[in-house]
Amino acid sequence: MNEMTTVGFIEMKHGTAEDYALLGRYEHEYAAGTADRILEQLARLGGGLSGYKISRLEHSIQTAARAEADGADADWIVAALLHDIGDELAPHNHDSIAADIIRPFVREQVSWVVQHHGIFQMVYYAHHTGGDPEARRKYADHPYYQDAVDFCERWDQSSFDPDYASPPLGHFAPMVREVFARPAWDEAVLRKGVREPLVR
Numbered sequence: 743m744n745e746m747t748t749v750g751f752i753e754m755k756h757g758t759a760e761d762y763a764l765l766g767r768y769e770h771e772y773a774a775g776t777a778d779r780i781l782e783q784l785a786r787l788g789g790g791l792s793g794y795k796i797s798r799l800e801h802s803i804q805t806a807a808r809a810e811a812d813g814a815d816a817d818w819i820v821a822a823l824l825h826d827i828g829d830e831l832a833p834h835n836h837d838s839i840a841a842d843i844i845r846p847f848v849r850e851q852v853s854w855v856v857q858h859h860g861i862f863q864m865v866y867y868a869h870h871t872g873g874d875p876e877a878r879r880k881y882a883d884h885p886y887y888q889d890a891v892d893f894c895e896r897w898d899q900s901s902f903d904p905d906y907a908s909p910p911l912g913h914f915a916p917m918v919r920e921v922f923a924r925p926a927w928d929e930a931v932l933r934k935g936v937r938e939p940l941v942r
């Protein structure tokens with residue numbers, strides 16, 4: 743018997759259980775390559791967006807390197823590395839893109855901080871551009887508020903220094919692979935409500 747390699751349907755509503763089992767197997771294989779595709783996308787941030795003294799890739803690596811130097815855990819370091827990964831395709835909501843990419847695989851605390859880092863960063867520049875630097879105050883009572891403040895102050899806003907000695911992107915590859923190899927949406931990974939320190 744020939745093994746099925748494509749589905750039989752041309753409209754999803756006509757798919758059979760066998761069709762969807764086949765797609766499930768392909769999806770499982772494809773998902774295993776997520777970490778490598780993320781590393782490829784990060785490498786692309788080496789070009790684009792000019793004006794800063796360093797590239798978006800260098801900024802991303804520097805942000806992660808500062809997190810690592812602070813003794814932060816893998817969730818924080820990978821989040822720091824990926825926090826601007828949406829810049830190329832979603833410059834107006836890049837924080838949400840990054841948060842959605844990591845959300846199934848990291849602590850809720852960490853994806854919340856990445857989701858909101860854009861508005862928290864405004865405190866550093868919005869007074870020059872006509873925005874509200876204190877827009878983040880609307881989250882003042884949120885349990886992860888201070889974590890987002892610290893993420894931005896310690897790691898994000900400070901990571902535009904061309905003289906910072908960063909490791910190559912490959913230094914973080916094993917950590918990215920470890921995080922994306924976790925079971926998606928596992929409660930033991932999401933650890934809702936738990937706050938791990940940024941600095942140890």
Ligand SMILES: [Fe+2]
Binds near residue numbers: 825826859
């Ligand atoms: Fe950002």
Ligand SMILES: [Fe+2]
Binds near residue numbers: 801825
């Ligand atoms: Fe950033």
